Amino acid sequence: MKLNVKIKRYNPEVDDAPHWETYEAPADPLDSALALLLHVKWYEDGTLTFRKSCAHGICGSDAMQINGENKLACSVLVQDLVSGDGDTITFAPLPGSPVIKDLVIDQSRFFEKYRSVKPWMINDGPAPERERLQSPEDFDMIEDSTKCIMCGACTHSCPSTWADPEYLGPAAMLKAYRYNMDTRDDGSDERLEVVDSSEGLWKCYTIFNCVQSCPKDIDITRWLSALKRQAVTSQL
Amino acid sequence: MALETAERPKAATDSNRFQWYKVRTGMFAWMLHRLTGVALVVYLILHVWELRALTDPDAFNALITKYHAPIYKIGEFLLLGAVVYHALNGLRIVLIDFLGWSPNQKRLFWTLGAVAVILMVVGGYPIIHTVVTHFFG
Ligand code: HEM
Ligand code: SF4
Ligand code: FES
Numbered sequence: 323m324k325l326n327v328k329i330k331r332y333n334p335e336v337d338d339a340p341h342w343e344t345y346e347a348p349a350d351p352l353d354s355a356l357a358l359l360l361h362v363k364w365y366e367d368g369t370l371t372f373r374k375s376c377a378h379g380i381c382g383s384d385a386m387q388i389n390g391e392n393k394l395a396c397s398v399l400v401q402d403l404v405s406g407d408g409d410t411i412t413f414a415p416l417p418g419s420p421v422i423k424d425l426v427i428d429q430s431r432f433f434e435k436y437r438s439v440k441p442w443m444i445n446d447g448p449a450p451e452r453e454r455l456q457s458p459e460d461f462d463m464i465e466d467s468t469k470c471i472m473c474g475a476c477t478h479s480c481p482s483t484w485a486d487p488e489y490l491g492p493a494a495m496l497k498a499y500r501y502n503m504d505t506r507d508d509g510s511d512e513r514l515e516v517v518d519s520s521e522g523l524w525k526c527y528t529i530f531n532c533v534q535s536c537p538k539d540i541d542i543t544r545w546l547s548a549l550k551r552q553a554v555t556s557q558l
Numbered sequence: 559m560a561l562e563t564a565e566r567p568k569a570a571t572d573s574n575r576f577q578w579y580k581v582r583t584g585m586f587a588w589m590l591h592r593l594t595g596v597a598l599v600v601y602l603i604l605h606v607w608e609l610r611a612l613t614d615p616d617a618f619n620a621l622i623t624k625y626h627a628p629i630y631k632i633g634e635f636l637l638l639g640a641v642v643y644h645a646l647n648g649l650r651i652v653l654i655d656f657l658g659w660s661p662n663q664k665r666l667f668w669t670l671g672a673v674a675v676i677l678m679v680v681g682g683y684p685i686i687h688t689v690v691t692h693f694f695g
Contacts, residue, residue, distance in 0.1 A: 330574075340574070387577060387579075389580070390578055390579055390580035391579065391580045414574065414577055415574050416574075417574050417575060417576065417577040417579065418574070418575055419574075420572050421574055427574075479579070481585070481588075484575055484576055487572075487575075527588055527651075528584070528588070528651050528654050528655065528660075528663075529584050529585050529588045530582070530583070530584025530585070530660075530663055531579070531582070531584065531585055533584075533660070534582050534584065541660055541661060543654065543660045543663070544658055544660035544661065547654060547655045547656075547658055547660060548658065550655060551655075551656070
């Protein structure tokens, strides 16, 4: 079938503001949305700019807004985006971070927030002879949250992020959950200091855009609620 | 090494901060919750302001008569709807945050939404009845 590929284009060196551009592309229902972008770049306009690497939902580089929702272009199929020939698929950069060019956003703020929650294991206790053991039950508690690939779809889907660019956002706070609930970690208090703040947990209004957008189907809100409870009970 | 936020190139634009985003159950529930929450605050202020009349029986009676007009009855019905929705969705948020009911959030929304409609019909019946008889009775 033939589809219209509508892309929000922006080149800061020549454009004052972003504008929409529509291209025609042949597509198979089982193509990924990324295949459409590649077609446009290879055969229509080589200046089109977007991030991608693995093309298999592993690297997290091609999160963008597709048909009004944040998704990984490589992990969504054409058949799930259109109903037939001549339909239009829209592509826009993730909302809520500055655009560098076309579909490429500046991720520095996103990764600053990530670093701010200390996303590593903190344990100053004596090192055991072999590895620090974790029971299967202990791992169950964090398994879902360990699947995050840092694509940014969630944080940039949240109205709290759009309204307040400094809001930590779901991805960073999910990392805080992942380490705080890790039974081998001792850094909960340090991380709670960061997330138990007006730029943190309490700007989560359980809107669920993050859960809806996560390509790894992580129930982010569920874990952020658990982190809220940890933040509250730690003060009792 | 990533660029610090302050050193971001000038050309980068924040123009995509508010892009149209598809509204799903959770965002719809939140928008309605905020709308009803703010509406209730506005109502509460107006309500207390009007209650000044409590000190003067004649003024109070005049007000009560005024409030029998259909426009106020319709307002009363909207108030009921706002309270019922806000309270029930508030319960939904409490269940999600305190009991971890997040996997059921959509079913919860539609279930409590049905309860809200039932409460509005039952509780609003006298109001609707008054308005209907005013215009058609
Ligand atoms: C049974 C009664 C009520 C319940 C269970 C309830 C519950 C809640 C909850 C749980 C929230 C937090 C929302 C969130 O985190 O996303 C909230 C927010 C709010 N409530 Fe209520 N509420 C009630 C009555 C009222 C009343 C009477 C008013 C106004 C006078 C009001 C005004 C607000 C406002 C302005 C917000 C902030 C909205 C927002 O952050 O989106 N609420 N309510
Ligand atoms: S939680 Fe999901 S949506 Fe958010 S960054 Fe991780 S993989 Fe992407
Ligand atoms: S290109 Fe790697 S996740 Fe899509």
